[in-house]
Amino acid sequence: MADCPECGRAIEKSNLIEGEIFPCPDCGLELEVTAVEPFRVDTAPREAEDWGE
Amino acid sequence: MSETFTLGLFYTVIRPEEKWILEASAARGVPVERLHDEAVTFPLVRNGFQADLVLNRSVSHSRSLYALRFFEHYGVPTVNPYEVVSLCGDKVLASLRLAEAGIPTPRTVVALTPEAAMKALDEVGYPAVLKPPIGSWGRLMAKVDDPEEAEQIIEHKTALGSPMHSIFYVQEFVEKPDRDLRAFVVGDRIVAAMYRHSKDWRTNAARGADSEGLAPTAEMSELALKAAEAVGGGVLAVDLMESPEGLVVHEVNPTPEFRALTAATGVDVAGAVVDYVLEVAKR
Numbered sequence: 001m002a003d004c005p006e007c008g009r010a011i012e013k014s015n016l017i018e019g020e021i022f023p024c025p026d027c028g029l030e031l032e033v034t035a036v037e038p039f040r041v042d043t044a045p046r047e048a049e050d051w052g053e
Numbered sequence: 054m055s056e057t058f059t060l061g062l063f064y065t066v067i068r069p070e071e072k073w074i075l076e077a078s079a080a081r082g083v084p085v086e087r088l089h090d091e092a093v094t095f096p097l098v099r100n101g102f103q104a105d106l107v108l109n110r111s112v113s114h115s116r117s118l119y120a121l122r123f124f125e126h127y128g129v130p131t132v133n134p135y136e137v138v139s140l141c142g143d144k145v146l147a148s149l150r151l152a153e154a155g156i157p158t159p160r161t162v163v164a165l166t167p168e169a170a171m172k173a174l175d176e177v178g179y180p181a182v183l184k185p186p187i188g189s190w191g192r193l194m195a196k197v198d199d200p201e202e203a204e205q206i207i208e209h210k211t212a213l214g215s216p217m218h219s220i221f222y223v224q225e226f227v228e229k230p231d232r233d234l235r236a237f238v239v240g241d242r243i244v245a246a247m248y249r250h251s252k253d254w255r256t257n258a259a260r261g262a263d264s265e266g267l268a269p270t271a272e273m274s275e276l277a278l279k280a281a282e283a284v285g286g287g288v289l290a291v292d293l294m295e296s297p298e299g300l301v302v303h304e305v306n307p308t309p310e311f312r313a314l315t316a317a318t319g320v321d322v323a324g325a326v327v328d329y330v331l332e333v334a335k336r
Contacts (some may be wrong), residue, residue, distance in 0.1 A: 017075070019067035019089065032066060045091075049215070050114040051065075052189015052279065053291065053306035 002041045013039040015027060060327075061104025061129070063120055065112045069312045073323030074108065081327060090116045099127035106334045107131045108310060108326070114142045114187055117308065126152060131308050132330050133287035136159045140284050141307035144222050145186045147284065154283035156276065157301045159294070160225040167207045170221035174203050180226040182254075183210070186261045187217055189306070191255035196226060222301075232256060233303070236269055236277035237314055237322060239329045240286065243269055243277055245320035247313070259311040266318035272300055279318045280305055288326055 002011050007027035016022065021035045021044045031045035041044065060083050062104065064071050078085045086104045090111040093102070099116040109122045109131055111117045121135035133141075140146050148161050153262050163186075164173040174197060183195045183206060193210075196335030197203045210218045236246045248268045251262035258264060280302045295299050303319040311322040 017067060017072065019087070020062065020072060021066045021068060048113060049192070050187060051112045052114065052192070053112075053309050 002039050004031060004041070005043055010040055055086075058105050059086050059103045059329060060082050060299075061088050061102065061107035061111060061124075063090060063093070063107050063117075063124075064110040065090050065116070068310070069315075070310055070323065073108050073315070074110070074327060077321070077323045077327040082332070083327065083331065089119065093120070095120065095123040097126075099129075104129060105255045106330060108330050109133060109138065112308065113194060114138075114189075118142070124255075130333060130336075132326075132333055133194075133289070137285035137287050137289075138307040141289070141305045143186055144184055145220070147305055148222075150283055151280060151302055151305075154279065156280050156283060157299065159227050159296070159301050159303055162223045164223065165219075167211050167219065167221075170207050170223065171200065171203060171224040173221060174200070177223050177225050179203075181205075182224045182226050183207075184222045184224060186220050186222050190259035191257040193218075194255060196254055199266060201235060216298075226254070227294050227297060227301065227303075229294045232295075234267065234269075234273060234295070234301075236273060236291045236312065237309060238281040238286075238289045238291055239313060239322075240279055240300040240332065241278065242283075243274055244325040244335045245311075245314050245318040245322055246273070247278075247317045258310065262313075264313040265315035266314075276300055288329060291297075295316070 004024040006029040009026040013050040016033045018036050031041045034040045034042045062085050110119050117138050121131050124131045125135050144161050151158050162173040162176050164170040180198045195206045232248045232250045236243045246267050247266050248265045249256040249262040250320050256262045280291045281289045284305050290306040292304040293302050315322050
């Protein structure tokens with residue numbers, strides 16, 4: 001279990017993997033799984049100017 | 054596949070696309086070495102990683118370019134290759150290559166200074182579209198309706214400071230239906246295609262366009278495959294518009310997303326990508 005850094009909502013590990021990005025179910029902030037053991041989440045990296053397809 | 058083969062996944066974040074690629078690899082018994090673009094270092098002599106082939110899924114164009122060139126230097130094949138990514142990631146270079154291959158594209162004029170950009174806009178005619186040469190997801194693109202608006206936008210772009218914002222890629226505004234078309238090319242075939250519907254003139258899925266699967270016509274297939282081949286081939290999303298004169302190719306994306314396409318068509322795009330990677334590895 002980890003907490004959303006924005007709203008504090010408890011996030012369950014479920015089937016998330018390291019590096020995965022997902023929105024916080026409460027506040028919608030894009031989060032990134034930074035570690036799975038122990039489980040940690042942080043704000044997802046901010047989109048940079050050269051990001052894209 | 055030989056048990057010794059390891060696929061390198063060079064990535065920034067794990068989105069659904071990357072997760073599906075990991076799952077498709079696992080389903081095929083292919084071990085994957087994850088190479089995070091924020092963590093990998095690149096000495097001039099290869100060490101520290103096992104991958105026999107690297108699939109590039111980094112969302113950063115700059116990181117992709119240097120990394121792919123390094124992998125190439127180490128003798129590790131990549132999908133897509135450096136040459137393909139460097140071409141497609143720069144709209145100016147991509148337009149030149151498509152034109153050289155005789156592929157219809159929107160009328161385009163490039164200018165290297167703000168003053169020349171005003172001339173380029175006059176040559177293309179209003180309304181026109183101003184795009185940064187490097188960039189994606191419709192970011193910092195502008196539809197310009199008249200010279201007054203053009204002066205303001207060019208001034209703002211110049212004020213952004215980066216030299217790339219003072220290179221002006223000017224394109225005609227194509228009068229098209231509220232949609233464009235995307236063909237997802239893997240090797241020498243189109244694995245899936247879709248419409249991207251949007252009331253906004255930009256039809257990027259990243260900007261909320263709605264996707265709908267489509268069966269490509271012979272004309273669309275031929276153009277998309279020709280465009281993919283012209284830039285060097287691989288895993289590419291070819292975007293086309295229905296102009297009054299017929300289909301035109303407006304972009305070839307070298308690290309394409311396929312979440313919306315998978316949802317719209319039900320096609321296992323990730324599986325097709327991994328199968329292609331394995332095919333390249335056998336060459």
